[in-house]
Amino acid sequence: MKRLLNLRTLRILLTHLSFIILLLLIIRSLTAAGYWSPFTLPLVEQIFLEFINLPSNTLLPKGFTHHLTYTLSSIAASVAVLLGVVFPFSFLLSIVRVFKQVLEPLILSLFAIPSIIYYPILLLLFGFGLEPKVLMGIIVGIPPVFIYTSTGVQLINPNYANLGFMYTRSFFKIFSKILIPSTLPVFLTGIRLGISYCVVGVIFAEMTAGGDGLGFLISWSTTTLRIPLMYACVLAVLLVSAAFYLATYMVEKMVVGGRWR
Protein backbone atom coordinates (compact mmCIF):
# COMPACT_ATOMS: atom_id res chain seq x y z
CA MET A 1 0.00 0.00 0.00
CA LYS A 2 2.81 2.31 1.05
CA ARG A 3 4.68 1.42 -2.13
CA LEU A 4 1.60 2.18 -4.20
CA LEU A 5 1.21 5.55 -2.49
CA ASN A 6 4.82 6.38 -3.20
CA LEU A 7 4.38 5.44 -6.84
CA ARG A 8 1.30 7.66 -7.03
CA THR A 9 3.16 10.61 -5.50
CA LEU A 10 6.03 10.01 -7.89
CA ARG A 11 3.63 9.98 -10.85
CA ILE A 12 2.05 13.26 -9.74
CA LEU A 13 5.48 14.84 -9.28
CA LEU A 14 6.63 13.65 -12.69
CA THR A 15 3.44 14.96 -14.32
CA HIS A 16 3.94 18.40 -12.79
CA LEU A 17 7.62 18.41 -13.65
CA SER A 18 6.94 17.52 -17.27
CA PHE A 19 4.17 20.15 -17.41
CA ILE A 20 6.53 22.86 -16.15
CA ILE A 21 9.30 21.78 -18.55
CA LEU A 22 6.87 21.76 -21.47
CA LEU A 23 5.55 25.19 -20.54
CA LEU A 24 9.08 26.61 -20.26
CA LEU A 25 10.05 25.06 -23.60
CA ILE A 26 7.01 26.63 -25.31
CA ILE A 27 7.78 30.04 -23.79
CA ARG A 28 11.44 29.72 -24.75
CA SER A 29 10.70 28.80 -28.36
CA LEU A 30 8.16 31.63 -28.67
CA THR A 31 10.72 34.13 -27.38
CA ALA A 32 13.41 32.72 -29.68
CA ALA A 33 11.01 32.87 -32.64
CA GLY A 34 10.43 36.56 -31.92
CA TYR A 35 6.73 36.33 -30.97
CA TRP A 36 7.49 38.84 -28.22
CA SER A 37 10.48 40.95 -27.50
CA PRO A 38 13.18 39.59 -25.13
CA PHE A 39 12.69 42.91 -23.38
CA THR A 40 9.20 41.73 -22.40
CA LEU A 41 10.06 38.13 -21.64
CA PRO A 42 13.73 37.11 -21.86
CA LEU A 43 14.95 33.64 -22.72
CA VAL A 44 14.25 31.15 -19.93
CA GLU A 45 17.92 30.16 -19.54
CA GLN A 46 18.88 33.83 -19.06
CA ILE A 47 16.41 34.10 -16.17
CA PHE A 48 17.68 30.87 -14.57
CA LEU A 49 21.29 31.94 -14.97
CA GLU A 50 20.47 35.28 -13.35
CA PHE A 51 18.61 33.44 -10.55
CA ILE A 52 21.53 31.10 -9.86
CA ASN A 53 23.96 34.03 -9.88
CA LEU A 54 21.84 36.15 -7.52
CA PRO A 55 24.00 35.54 -4.37
CA SER A 56 27.20 36.44 -6.24
CA ASN A 57 25.78 39.28 -8.35
CA THR A 58 28.01 42.31 -7.67
CA LEU A 59 25.74 44.68 -9.61
CA LEU A 60 23.08 44.55 -6.92
CA PRO A 61 23.25 47.43 -4.43
CA LYS A 62 24.33 46.02 -1.01
CA GLY A 63 24.28 42.44 -2.37
CA PHE A 64 21.53 39.83 -2.53
CA THR A 65 22.19 38.35 0.91
CA HIS A 66 21.55 41.70 2.60
CA HIS A 67 18.16 42.04 0.89
CA LEU A 68 17.18 38.44 1.62
CA THR A 69 18.11 38.82 5.31
CA TYR A 70 16.26 42.14 5.45
CA THR A 71 13.05 40.63 4.06
CA LEU A 72 13.28 37.54 6.25
CA SER A 73 13.88 39.62 9.39
CA SER A 74 10.94 41.93 8.53
CA ILE A 75 8.67 38.90 8.06
CA ALA A 76 9.99 37.26 11.25
CA ALA A 77 9.34 40.43 13.30
CA SER A 78 5.80 40.76 11.88
CA VAL A 79 5.05 37.09 12.57
CA ALA A 80 6.39 37.40 16.13
CA VAL A 81 4.04 40.31 16.84
CA LEU A 82 1.13 38.48 15.18
CA LEU A 83 1.68 35.40 17.34
CA GLY A 84 2.69 37.17 20.54
CA VAL A 85 0.27 40.10 20.58
CA VAL A 86 -2.46 39.91 17.93
CA PHE A 87 -3.44 36.28 18.53
CA PRO A 88 -3.76 36.51 22.36
CA PHE A 89 -5.57 39.85 22.02
CA SER A 90 -8.02 38.39 19.48
CA PHE A 91 -8.58 35.39 21.75
CA LEU A 92 -9.31 37.60 24.77
CA LEU A 93 -11.61 39.79 22.71
CA SER A 94 -13.49 36.73 21.48
CA ILE A 95 -14.02 35.08 24.88
CA VAL A 96 -15.11 38.20 26.81
CA ARG A 97 -18.73 38.59 25.69
CA VAL A 98 -18.97 42.36 26.28
CA PHE A 99 -15.88 43.07 24.18
CA LYS A 100 -17.09 40.69 21.49
CA GLN A 101 -20.52 42.32 21.22
CA VAL A 102 -19.25 45.88 21.24
CA LEU A 103 -15.92 45.75 19.45
CA GLU A 104 -16.08 42.84 17.01
CA PRO A 105 -18.38 44.48 14.42
CA LEU A 106 -16.25 47.64 14.56
CA ILE A 107 -13.05 45.66 13.96
CA LEU A 108 -14.64 43.52 11.23
CA SER A 109 -15.86 46.61 9.36
CA LEU A 110 -12.25 47.84 9.33
CA PHE A 111 -11.26 44.73 7.37
CA ALA A 112 -13.39 45.79 4.40
CA ILE A 113 -10.93 48.65 3.92
CA PRO A 114 -7.84 47.83 1.82
CA SER A 115 -5.02 47.85 4.37
CA ILE A 116 -2.43 49.19 1.95
CA ILE A 117 -3.97 52.68 2.19
CA TYR A 118 -2.41 52.95 5.66
CA TYR A 119 1.11 52.59 4.26
CA PRO A 120 1.58 56.29 3.36
CA ILE A 121 0.76 57.13 7.02
CA LEU A 122 3.36 54.61 8.20
CA LEU A 123 5.90 56.16 5.81
CA LEU A 124 5.12 59.58 7.23
CA LEU A 125 5.43 58.42 10.82
CA PHE A 126 8.41 56.06 10.58
CA GLY A 127 10.29 56.96 7.42
CA PHE A 128 11.83 54.40 5.07
CA GLY A 129 13.37 52.02 7.64
CA LEU A 130 12.41 48.58 8.87
CA GLU A 131 9.53 49.75 11.12
CA PRO A 132 6.94 50.64 8.44
CA LYS A 133 7.57 47.33 6.67
CA VAL A 134 7.13 45.30 9.84
CA LEU A 135 4.01 47.29 10.75
CA MET A 136 2.60 46.83 7.26
CA GLY A 137 3.13 43.07 7.60
CA ILE A 138 1.29 43.12 10.93
CA ILE A 139 -1.61 45.25 9.64
CA VAL A 140 -2.12 43.01 6.60
CA GLY A 141 -1.83 39.87 8.75
CA ILE A 142 -4.34 40.89 11.43
CA PRO A 143 -7.69 40.15 9.61
CA PRO A 144 -7.29 36.38 9.07
CA VAL A 145 -5.87 35.84 12.57
CA PHE A 146 -8.70 37.82 14.16
CA ILE A 147 -11.50 36.29 12.08
CA TYR A 148 -10.33 32.69 12.52
CA THR A 149 -9.66 33.14 16.25
CA SER A 150 -13.14 34.55 16.72
CA THR A 151 -14.67 31.71 14.67
CA GLY A 152 -12.65 29.16 16.65
CA VAL A 153 -13.92 30.52 19.96
CA GLN A 154 -17.50 30.40 18.63
CA LEU A 155 -17.03 26.70 17.89
CA ILE A 156 -16.18 25.86 21.52
CA ASN A 157 -18.94 23.76 23.02
CA PRO A 158 -19.77 25.48 26.36
CA ASN A 159 -20.73 22.10 27.84
CA TYR A 160 -17.10 20.97 27.65
CA ALA A 161 -15.95 24.06 29.54
CA ASN A 162 -18.74 23.58 32.12
CA LEU A 163 -17.74 19.95 32.55
CA GLY A 164 -14.13 21.06 32.99
CA PHE A 165 -15.15 23.51 35.71
CA MET A 166 -16.78 20.64 37.62
CA TYR A 167 -13.38 19.00 37.91
CA THR A 168 -11.13 22.00 38.38
CA ARG A 169 -11.32 25.71 39.19
CA SER A 170 -8.04 26.44 37.42
CA PHE A 171 -8.77 28.59 34.41
CA PHE A 172 -5.32 27.79 33.03
CA LYS A 173 -6.12 24.05 33.02
CA ILE A 174 -9.48 24.65 31.29
CA PHE A 175 -7.70 26.88 28.82
CA SER A 176 -4.85 24.48 28.03
CA LYS A 177 -6.80 21.20 28.21
CA ILE A 178 -10.16 22.16 26.68
CA LEU A 179 -10.30 25.55 24.98
CA ILE A 180 -7.06 25.43 23.00
CA PRO A 181 -7.18 21.75 21.85
CA SER A 182 -10.82 21.99 20.75
CA THR A 183 -10.21 25.00 18.56
CA LEU A 184 -6.62 24.41 17.50
CA PRO A 185 -7.30 23.53 13.82
CA VAL A 186 -9.22 26.79 13.27
CA PHE A 187 -6.63 28.89 15.09
CA LEU A 188 -3.82 27.32 13.09
CA THR A 189 -5.57 28.01 9.79
CA GLY A 190 -5.90 31.66 10.84
CA ILE A 191 -2.25 31.84 11.82
CA ARG A 192 -1.16 30.17 8.56
CA LEU A 193 -3.15 32.65 6.49
CA GLY A 194 -1.97 35.52 8.71
CA ILE A 195 1.65 34.59 8.07
CA SER A 196 1.18 34.40 4.29
CA TYR A 197 -0.58 37.79 4.39
CA CYS A 198 2.34 39.09 6.46
CA VAL A 199 4.71 38.14 3.64
CA VAL A 200 2.44 39.98 1.18
CA GLY A 201 2.43 43.12 3.37
CA VAL A 202 6.21 43.17 3.81
CA ILE A 203 6.94 42.65 0.09
CA PHE A 204 4.39 45.34 -0.86
CA ALA A 205 6.02 47.79 1.58
CA GLU A 206 9.49 47.02 0.21
CA MET A 207 8.35 47.47 -3.38
CA THR A 208 6.62 50.78 -2.74
CA ALA A 209 9.29 52.65 -0.76
CA GLY A 210 12.74 52.16 0.77
CA GLY A 211 16.02 50.79 -0.44
CA ASP A 212 16.18 47.32 1.09
CA GLY A 213 14.54 43.93 0.73
CA LEU A 214 13.58 41.57 -2.08
CA GLY A 215 10.60 43.76 -2.99
CA PHE A 216 12.97 46.68 -3.50
CA LEU A 217 15.16 44.51 -5.76
CA ILE A 218 12.16 43.83 -8.02
CA SER A 219 11.34 47.56 -8.26
CA TRP A 220 14.99 48.47 -8.76
CA SER A 221 15.61 45.93 -11.52
CA THR A 222 12.42 47.07 -13.29
CA THR A 223 13.34 50.75 -13.23
CA THR A 224 16.92 50.05 -14.31
CA LEU A 225 15.60 47.80 -17.13
CA ARG A 226 17.44 44.65 -15.97
CA ILE A 227 14.60 42.42 -17.10
CA PRO A 228 16.15 38.93 -16.57
CA LEU A 229 17.17 40.07 -13.07
CA MET A 230 13.62 41.26 -12.42
CA TYR A 231 12.26 37.83 -13.32
CA ALA A 232 14.94 36.19 -11.17
CA CYS A 233 13.96 38.36 -8.19
CA VAL A 234 10.27 37.54 -8.74
CA LEU A 235 11.24 33.86 -8.68
CA ALA A 236 13.19 34.39 -5.44
CA VAL A 237 10.21 36.07 -3.74
CA LEU A 238 7.93 33.31 -5.01
CA LEU A 239 10.19 30.70 -3.46
CA VAL A 240 10.42 32.58 -0.14
CA SER A 241 6.64 32.99 0.15
CA ALA A 242 5.95 29.42 -0.97
CA ALA A 243 8.48 28.18 1.62
CA PHE A 244 6.73 30.17 4.38
CA TYR A 245 3.34 28.85 3.29
CA LEU A 246 4.52 25.25 3.09
CA ALA A 247 6.30 25.45 6.45
CA THR A 248 3.21 26.77 8.22
CA TYR A 249 1.02 24.25 6.38
CA MET A 250 3.23 21.37 7.50
CA VAL A 251 3.28 22.59 11.11
CA GLU A 252 -0.52 22.83 10.98
CA LYS A 253 -0.79 19.31 9.55
CA MET A 254 1.54 17.92 12.22
CA VAL A 255 -0.29 19.60 15.09
CA VAL A 256 -3.78 18.82 13.84
CA GLY A 257 -2.68 15.34 12.85
CA GLY A 258 -2.02 14.71 16.53
CA ARG A 259 1.73 14.30 16.55
CA TRP A 260 2.28 17.21 18.94
CA ARG A 261 -0.95 16.90 20.92
Next chain:
Amino acid sequence: MRRSSVIMARLLIFATFLSAWQLAVESRLVEERFVPKPSVLMANILEILAEGRYIDQLTITITNYVVGVVFGTVVGVSLALALYTVKYAKSLLTPYILLLSVVPKVIFFPIFVKLFVVEEVIKIAFIAILYVAIFVYLGVVSNLDLLDVNYLRLFRVYTRSHLKIFRKLLLPTVFYSLLANIRLAVVFALVGAIFADMMLAPGVGYILLILAYSFRTSELYAVIVLIAATAVALNLFMKYLEDWASKHLRTEQITRISLWFN
Protein backbone atom coordinates in the same frame (compact mmCIF):
# COMPACT_ATOMS: atom_id res chain seq x y z
CA MET B 1 -26.25 43.18 26.53
CA ARG B 2 -29.25 44.88 24.95
CA ARG B 3 -28.95 46.18 21.41
CA SER B 4 -29.38 49.82 22.45
CA SER B 5 -26.65 49.46 25.09
CA VAL B 6 -24.33 47.91 22.51
CA ILE B 7 -24.91 50.81 20.11
CA MET B 8 -24.41 53.33 22.95
CA ALA B 9 -21.17 51.59 23.95
CA ARG B 10 -19.91 51.69 20.35
CA LEU B 11 -20.72 55.40 20.03
CA LEU B 12 -19.01 56.04 23.36
CA ILE B 13 -15.87 54.21 22.21
CA PHE B 14 -15.84 56.18 18.95
CA ALA B 15 -16.35 59.52 20.76
CA THR B 16 -13.62 58.67 23.31
CA PHE B 17 -11.25 57.74 20.50
CA LEU B 18 -11.86 61.03 18.66
CA SER B 19 -11.57 63.12 21.85
CA ALA B 20 -8.35 61.36 22.87
CA TRP B 21 -6.95 61.96 19.36
CA GLN B 22 -7.91 65.66 19.44
CA LEU B 23 -6.45 66.10 22.95
CA ALA B 24 -3.26 64.26 22.06
CA VAL B 25 -2.62 66.57 19.10
CA GLU B 26 -3.63 69.74 20.97
CA SER B 27 -1.38 68.92 23.92
CA ARG B 28 1.44 68.21 21.42
CA LEU B 29 1.75 64.63 22.58
CA VAL B 30 1.53 63.81 18.88
CA GLU B 31 2.95 66.21 16.30
CA GLU B 32 0.33 67.82 14.09
CA ARG B 33 2.78 67.55 11.19
CA PHE B 34 2.24 63.77 11.25
CA VAL B 35 -1.26 63.38 12.68
CA PRO B 36 -3.82 66.14 12.04
CA LYS B 37 -6.60 67.04 14.49
CA PRO B 38 -9.92 65.25 13.82
CA SER B 39 -11.61 68.68 13.51
CA VAL B 40 -9.12 69.76 10.81
CA LEU B 41 -9.52 66.37 9.12
CA MET B 42 -13.31 66.70 9.04
CA ALA B 43 -13.03 70.22 7.59
CA ASN B 44 -10.63 68.88 4.96
CA ILE B 45 -12.94 66.03 3.96
CA LEU B 46 -15.85 68.45 3.53
CA GLU B 47 -13.63 70.80 1.53
CA ILE B 48 -12.49 68.00 -0.81
CA LEU B 49 -16.07 66.84 -1.31
CA ALA B 50 -17.34 70.40 -1.93
CA GLU B 51 -14.57 71.22 -4.43
CA GLY B 52 -14.67 67.80 -6.06
CA ARG B 53 -10.88 67.60 -5.70
CA TYR B 54 -9.34 64.20 -6.56
CA ILE B 55 -12.72 63.00 -7.84
CA ASP B 56 -11.18 62.54 -11.31
CA GLN B 57 -8.43 60.37 -9.78
CA LEU B 58 -10.96 58.36 -7.77
CA THR B 59 -13.05 57.92 -10.92
CA ILE B 60 -10.03 56.51 -12.78
CA THR B 61 -9.33 54.04 -9.97
CA ILE B 62 -12.96 52.98 -9.60
CA THR B 63 -13.38 52.57 -13.38
CA ASN B 64 -10.31 50.34 -13.65
CA TYR B 65 -11.48 48.47 -10.59
CA VAL B 66 -15.05 47.85 -11.82
CA VAL B 67 -13.88 46.77 -15.29
CA GLY B 68 -11.28 44.53 -13.62
CA VAL B 69 -13.85 42.92 -11.34
CA VAL B 70 -16.29 42.25 -14.22
CA PHE B 71 -13.58 40.94 -16.54
CA GLY B 72 -11.97 38.85 -13.78
CA THR B 73 -15.30 37.30 -12.82
CA VAL B 74 -15.97 36.29 -16.43
CA VAL B 75 -12.46 34.84 -16.76
CA GLY B 76 -12.64 33.02 -13.40
CA VAL B 77 -16.06 31.47 -14.02
CA SER B 78 -15.23 30.50 -17.62
CA LEU B 79 -11.94 28.92 -16.58
CA ALA B 80 -13.57 26.99 -13.73
CA LEU B 81 -16.40 25.69 -15.92
CA ALA B 82 -14.02 24.81 -18.74
CA LEU B 83 -11.64 22.96 -16.43
CA TYR B 84 -14.55 21.23 -14.69
CA THR B 85 -15.26 19.38 -17.90
CA VAL B 86 -11.60 18.40 -18.36
CA LYS B 87 -10.73 16.81 -15.01
CA TYR B 88 -7.09 16.15 -15.88
CA ALA B 89 -6.45 19.79 -16.76
CA LYS B 90 -8.17 20.85 -13.54
CA SER B 91 -6.02 18.59 -11.36
CA LEU B 92 -2.92 19.76 -13.22
CA LEU B 93 -3.58 23.51 -13.07
CA THR B 94 -5.36 23.99 -9.73
CA PRO B 95 -2.21 23.63 -7.54
CA TYR B 96 -0.53 26.47 -9.49
CA ILE B 97 -3.60 28.68 -9.19
CA LEU B 98 -3.74 27.89 -5.48
CA LEU B 99 -0.08 28.81 -5.16
CA LEU B 100 -0.78 32.11 -6.96
CA SER B 101 -3.47 32.90 -4.42
CA VAL B 102 -1.05 32.72 -1.47
CA VAL B 103 2.06 34.41 -2.86
CA PRO B 104 2.37 38.22 -2.88
CA LYS B 105 0.64 39.18 -6.12
CA VAL B 106 2.30 42.59 -6.16
CA ILE B 107 5.55 41.01 -7.38
CA PHE B 108 3.92 40.26 -10.73
CA PHE B 109 3.10 43.90 -11.43
CA PRO B 110 6.36 44.62 -13.32
CA ILE B 111 5.65 41.58 -15.52
CA PHE B 112 2.21 42.96 -16.34
CA VAL B 113 3.85 46.30 -17.20
CA LYS B 114 6.14 44.54 -19.66
CA LEU B 115 3.38 42.37 -21.13
CA PHE B 116 0.50 44.83 -21.53
CA VAL B 117 2.33 48.18 -22.04
CA VAL B 118 -0.79 50.42 -22.07
CA GLU B 119 -1.45 51.87 -18.60
CA GLU B 120 -5.20 51.13 -18.31
CA VAL B 121 -4.80 47.64 -19.77
CA ILE B 122 -1.99 46.86 -17.31
CA LYS B 123 -4.08 47.90 -14.34
CA ILE B 124 -7.27 46.17 -15.49
CA ALA B 125 -5.43 42.94 -16.36
CA PHE B 126 -3.56 43.03 -13.04
CA ILE B 127 -6.79 43.44 -11.03
CA ALA B 128 -8.79 41.01 -13.15
CA ILE B 129 -6.33 38.14 -13.40
CA LEU B 130 -4.52 38.21 -10.08
CA TYR B 131 -7.09 39.61 -7.66
CA VAL B 132 -10.47 38.52 -9.03
CA ALA B 133 -10.18 35.59 -11.44
CA ILE B 134 -8.10 33.48 -9.01
CA PHE B 135 -10.53 33.86 -6.10
CA VAL B 136 -13.57 33.38 -8.31
CA TYR B 137 -11.97 30.31 -9.93
CA LEU B 138 -11.10 28.68 -6.58
CA GLY B 139 -14.54 29.43 -5.15
CA VAL B 140 -16.41 28.13 -8.18
CA VAL B 141 -14.25 25.01 -8.43
CA SER B 142 -14.79 24.15 -4.76
CA ASN B 143 -18.52 24.69 -5.22
CA LEU B 144 -18.61 22.51 -8.34
CA ASP B 145 -16.74 19.80 -6.44
CA LEU B 146 -19.62 19.73 -3.96
CA LEU B 147 -22.16 19.21 -6.74
CA ASP B 148 -23.84 15.82 -6.42
CA VAL B 149 -22.69 13.70 -9.38
CA ASN B 150 -26.14 12.09 -9.47
CA TYR B 151 -27.63 15.40 -10.64
CA LEU B 152 -25.18 15.41 -13.50
CA ARG B 153 -26.00 11.80 -14.36
CA LEU B 154 -29.72 12.58 -14.21
CA PHE B 155 -29.27 15.54 -16.55
CA ARG B 156 -27.29 13.38 -18.95
CA VAL B 157 -30.17 10.90 -19.08
CA TYR B 158 -32.44 13.67 -20.36
CA THR B 159 -30.05 15.49 -22.66
CA ARG B 160 -26.72 15.18 -24.41
CA SER B 161 -26.44 18.92 -24.94
CA HIS B 162 -23.49 20.32 -22.98
CA LEU B 163 -24.96 23.79 -23.34
CA LYS B 164 -28.20 22.76 -21.64
CA ILE B 165 -26.31 21.07 -18.78
CA PHE B 166 -24.21 24.18 -18.45
CA ARG B 167 -27.20 26.55 -18.46
CA LYS B 168 -29.57 24.50 -16.35
CA LEU B 169 -27.26 22.82 -13.84
CA LEU B 170 -23.74 24.20 -13.65
CA LEU B 171 -24.54 27.90 -13.89
CA PRO B 172 -27.26 27.87 -11.19
CA THR B 173 -24.95 25.79 -8.98
CA VAL B 174 -22.14 28.31 -9.09
CA PHE B 175 -24.36 31.39 -8.99
CA TYR B 176 -24.88 31.66 -5.20
CA SER B 177 -21.32 30.96 -4.21
CA LEU B 178 -20.25 33.30 -6.98
CA LEU B 179 -21.72 36.34 -5.24
CA ALA B 180 -19.94 35.42 -1.98
CA ASN B 181 -16.68 34.93 -3.90
CA ILE B 182 -17.07 38.21 -5.75
CA ARG B 183 -17.70 39.95 -2.42
CA LEU B 184 -14.41 38.55 -1.15
CA ALA B 185 -12.66 39.44 -4.39
CA VAL B 186 -14.05 43.00 -4.29
CA VAL B 187 -11.99 43.75 -1.16
CA PHE B 188 -8.84 42.22 -2.62
CA ALA B 189 -9.39 43.89 -5.99
CA LEU B 190 -9.40 47.30 -4.34
CA VAL B 191 -5.99 46.48 -2.84
CA GLY B 192 -4.81 45.63 -6.36
CA ALA B 193 -6.30 48.80 -7.84
CA ILE B 194 -4.66 51.07 -5.26
CA PHE B 195 -1.33 49.27 -5.50
CA ALA B 196 -1.42 49.56 -9.32
CA ASP B 197 -2.07 53.30 -8.93
CA MET B 198 0.85 53.62 -6.51
CA MET B 199 3.14 52.03 -9.09
CA LEU B 200 1.68 53.67 -12.18
CA ALA B 201 0.01 57.12 -12.20
CA PRO B 202 -2.74 58.36 -12.44
CA GLY B 203 -5.17 57.20 -9.78
CA VAL B 204 -5.99 57.65 -6.15
CA GLY B 205 -3.11 55.41 -4.95
CA TYR B 206 -0.64 57.70 -6.68
CA ILE B 207 -2.27 60.70 -4.97
CA LEU B 208 -1.80 58.98 -1.59
CA LEU B 209 1.95 58.64 -2.14
CA ILE B 210 2.30 62.19 -3.50
CA LEU B 211 0.47 63.61 -0.47
CA ALA B 212 2.64 61.55 1.91
CA TYR B 213 5.90 62.56 0.23
CA SER B 214 4.92 66.25 0.21
CA PHE B 215 3.83 66.17 3.90
CA ARG B 216 0.26 67.32 3.14
CA THR B 217 -0.84 65.30 6.12
CA SER B 218 -4.43 66.41 6.68
CA GLU B 219 -5.22 65.99 2.98
CA LEU B 220 -3.61 62.53 3.04
CA TYR B 221 -5.77 61.43 5.97
CA ALA B 222 -8.86 62.92 4.29
CA VAL B 223 -8.22 60.95 1.08
CA ILE B 224 -7.64 57.79 3.14
CA VAL B 225 -10.98 58.31 4.90
CA LEU B 226 -12.69 58.81 1.51
CA ILE B 227 -11.16 55.61 0.09
CA ALA B 228 -12.14 53.73 3.25
CA ALA B 229 -15.72 55.02 2.93
CA THR B 230 -15.81 53.93 -0.73
CA ALA B 231 -14.51 50.46 0.22
CA VAL B 232 -17.09 50.03 2.98
CA ALA B 233 -19.87 51.22 0.62
CA LEU B 234 -18.77 48.71 -2.04
CA ASN B 235 -18.70 45.91 0.51
CA LEU B 236 -22.16 46.82 1.81
CA PHE B 237 -23.49 46.95 -1.75
CA MET B 238 -22.14 43.47 -2.46
CA LYS B 239 -23.62 42.19 0.81
CA TYR B 240 -26.99 43.69 -0.13
CA LEU B 241 -26.78 42.08 -3.59
CA GLU B 242 -25.91 38.71 -2.04
CA ASP B 243 -28.82 38.89 0.43
CA TRP B 244 -31.19 39.98 -2.33
CA ALA B 245 -30.12 37.12 -4.58
CA SER B 246 -30.44 34.50 -1.85
CA LYS B 247 -33.94 35.78 -0.95
CA HIS B 248 -35.41 36.26 -4.42
CA LEU B 249 -33.67 33.91 -6.79
CA ARG B 250 -33.65 30.58 -5.04
CA THR B 251 -37.33 29.69 -5.45
CA GLU B 252 -37.36 30.98 -9.02
CA GLN B 253 -34.37 28.81 -9.90
CA ILE B 254 -35.91 25.68 -8.38
CA THR B 255 -39.17 26.32 -10.23
CA ARG B 256 -37.28 26.84 -13.49
CA ILE B 257 -35.37 23.57 -13.13
CA SER B 258 -38.50 21.58 -12.24
CA LEU B 259 -40.38 23.16 -15.16
CA TRP B 260 -37.59 22.14 -17.47
CA PHE B 261 -37.86 18.53 -16.22
CA ASN B 262 -41.61 18.49 -16.86
